[in-house]
Amino acid sequence: MASDFLKPDRVHTLYPNEIKEKMWPLDVGDLFMVGKSTASTLRSIGINTIGELAVCKESFLKKYFKNQTTFLIESANGIDYSKVEPRSNKSDSISVSETLPYDVSDIDKIKEILFRQTEEVTRALRYQKQYAKTVAITYKNSMFQSYQHQTKLPVPENSTTSVYKVVIELLEESWKDEAIRNIGVRLSDFSDNRVEQVNIFSEVKEEKQDKIEEIADNINKKYGGASVMPASIKVIGKMNRGKSHKN
Secondary structure, eight states, rough: GGGTTOOOOOOOOOOOGIIIIIIIIGGGGTTOOOOHHHHHHHHHHTTBBHHHHEEETTHHHHHHHGHHHHHHHHTTTOOOOOOOOOOOOOOOOOEEEEEEEEEEOOHHHHHHHHHHHHHHHHHHHHTTOOOOEEEEEEEEEEOOOOEEEEEEEEEEEEEHHHHHHHHHHHHHHHHSOEEEEEEEEEEEEEEESSSOOHHHEEEEEEEEHHHHHHHHHHHHHHOOOOOSOHHHHHHHHHHHHTOOOOO
């Protein structure tokens, strides 16, 4: 929440004793993870500011938000019980997920988010000098109900291009055409090498791809984010755009 104050190039604090003064006067729609639909419902029942939500009786809100009620009130009071997990130097799995500030049902937007996440997890995997055999995509819908879909790769991978192609296939197979509030990518089943019988031409191709991604990693590390990406990645998200989704 504090990161949105005084954008774009300012650092801001939001200590517990500052919540009432700084956060409560804000519009309820400014609360992190309160989307347009939730904000609209809150305003329709007379809750227009974060402060009004913070002091609202849980029994009253449950009629409208059911299992989301406690989460909304705690968020308005600056309370978050999420466990902070330390990351070891070499993980057994690597994942990244993003809780979105509003419900997203545009598949192109979802693909953009998934690309950033795939680039992040594969870069971390390459840093570990390992390869993943299992790729998973995770979801939470607008009611924070969770589901996931995963697949085993025939050959372990750490290439952003190869993994992103699989991620998009998983999306096309599993997304239920519903609004998404949280989405993520997880890699697991790591190995220290790629076990595959290849000919000389595929070896040259893999070495070339590895070199391209090594250069991209170095540039992105220096300048932050996904400053550069292999051209092949740009077209993957456009593949199968017309394909129907399975429920």
